[in-house]
Amino acid sequence: MADWIEKLPEAAREFLNGKRLDEVECVVSDLPGIARGKAVPASKFARQEYFHLPDSIFYQTITGEWADAAGDEGFIEKDMILKPDMSTASAAPWTGDTTIQVIHDAYDRKGNPVPCSPRNVLKRVVQLYKDQGWQPVVAPEMEFYLVARNIDPAKGIEPMMGRSGRPAAARQAYSMTAVDEFGPVIDHIYDFAEDQGFEIDGITQEGGAGQLEINLRHGDPVKLADEVFYFKRLIREAALRHDCFATFMAKPIADEPGSAMHIHHSVIDIETGKNIFSGPAGGETDAFFHFIAGLQNHLPAAIAVLAPYVNSYRRYVPDHAAPINLEWGRDNRTTGIRVPLSGPDSRRIENRLAGMDCNPYLGIAASLACGYLGLMEEKRPDKQFKGDAYEGEEDIPRVMGEALDLFEESAALAQVLGPEFARVYAIVKRAEYNEFLQVISPWEREHLLLNV
Incomplete structure (x- = not known):
């Protein structure tokens, strides 16, 4: 041994x-x-x-x-x-x-x-990049909630009790005091991460009640997906040590922001080691714009992978820190596709559509697949959006059934992710969606029982 x-x-x-x-x-x-x-x-x-x-x-x-x-x-x-x-x-x-x-x-x-193994799906997409002489690089951001223990599905989810003895308060984004409220849980997250050899780039309080974000360093897509896969379990275990739950649901609490897994992308030329999004003089290249166009043109079909449950679509609402369309903009967090401030070497494109409830292997694979198709098709994106993108038109599927229709119709996306995976995924998700449609919700009982 x-x-x-x-x-x-x-x-x-x-x-x-x-x-x-x-x-x-x-x-x-x-x-x-x-x-x-x-x-x-x-x-x-x-x-x-x-x-x-x-x-x-x-x-x-x-x-x-x-x-x-x-x-x-x-x-x-x-x-x-x-x-x-x-x-x-x-x-x-x-x-x-x-x-x-x-x-x-x-x-x-x-x-x-x-072909149906999520890690194999991601490896397949990464290999397509390598076949072109490229190495994709990603950096995921993980948002999640720490909530009170909830063992009754009929009961609404509530924020956890903070160190002060008060429930976690919302709308305290980036507050260090709010982070301190969860100090014991965060300490265990750090300890477990250190034991596992993971490097955390930072932990911040997000806009929701008990909502935190962990940023990971950029790197190889498969390695980063492995880390997110491990991190979800790590964070859940740390929360249980302190009599609370960690949830990665896309929208666990009504009227609070949802939880995303924002994915930052860049692509390195393997031969030169240079970022293909930046030219010799530091300007934005054709490849940069082609990648954005790929996201705009193919993300509608990929939404069923990035937003895999009926709850996922509750996140896409205006003014709640989640996109409602596929506009792109520079340093603009209202757009679905954002270009963060960066120098030429670190120029990257952020996909803000993925929910934290997605499988990290499949979410990263689907996002990279859209960018890959853009690089292959060499199309130009729509004009950059300036201003508040929530004032623009909604163009994201709002229900799971519609998203699955688009996924099943996309031969291009299926070819990149793998036809057998696409077939199985669509069948499994249809089965889940049909199961959900058989459930009668409290809203229906409250408003329809005696009124219709």
């Missing part, structure tokens, strides 16, 4: 220093981004090269039901071969014993990547 432990990433080795490793969690992301897998004794993991899980984990809805997406062979639950990516080995510091997690990649019996 000592040999493979010595080859672990530095943070994992430091975590294990002087300890006896008890268990290894072998995990893979399903479509919603839930960690699926097995926990095995460390001694067994040292002897195994792979393990099996049925491919049906990618046909399951968020409620645990099964969508009819198995294909021509039928629902036979074929075993996938899950192989560890040891570069992802990371501490699980909240467990009772000494445990590490390892993300696995999914292959079929012939050794081909399983």
Whole structure:
């Protein structure tokens, strides 16, 4: 066992220093981004090269039901071969014993990547960039709420109780006092992140009651998606230590801002190491504008991936820190596509549409896919929007059904993400949407029961 432990990433080795490793969690992301897998004794993991899980984990809805997406062979639950990516080995510091997690990649019996595995979808898109001599770079921002424990789905979600003994107050964006209210939870987030070797670029109070944002350093898309995947679990575990919940719902509390996963993009020429969005004199290149056009032209079809649940569409409302259209602008947070202030080397384009409820692998893959299509099509974007984009026309799907229609109609997006993934994803999401439509809401009972 000592040999493979010595080859672990530095943070994992430091975590294990002087300890006896008890268990290894072998995990893979399903479509919603839930960690699926097995926990095995460390001694067994040292002897195994792979393990099996049925491919049906990618046909399951968020409620645990099964969508009819198995294909021509039928629902036979074929075993996938899950192989560890040891570069992802990371501490699980909240467990009772000494445990590490390892993300696995999914292959079929012939050794081909399983096309429905979210990590494989992102790897596919990144490879398309590399085939053109480009290295995509992303920086995700994670927004989430710390809320009071909620074990009754019929009860509204409420902000957590702060350190002062008062519920977290809204509209205190960037307040250090507000951040201090959650100090004990944030301390645990920092401690867990350090154990896992993650570098946090900063934590800020956002505009909602109990809403925080964590920024991550820019880097490789797969590595950053791995970190967001791990971070969601890390943050939930830190919150539970302090009798509260962390939620990544896109819109958990009515009349409060939603939670986004803003994605910053740049693209590096592999041969020269230069940002292709900036020319020799530092100006904006054709590639810069083509990427923006790709986002404008293809994001409508990708919304079903960036906003994967019915709740996601409650976030797209005017004046609540979320976009309502696909306008682009420089240093303008009302637009769906924003160009932040930056120098030529760090010129980047921010997609503000993705919700924090999206699977990080799929959200980043879909966003990069739109930009890739723009680079291939070489079209120009609409004229830059100046002013308040909330005064512009809404052009984002407002319901899940409409977004799925656009997703299913886009042959171009399906080709980049993978036709088999696109087929399965649409079926699973249709099944979820149909499940939701069978639920009678409190609003319907209150206003329709005796009035219609």
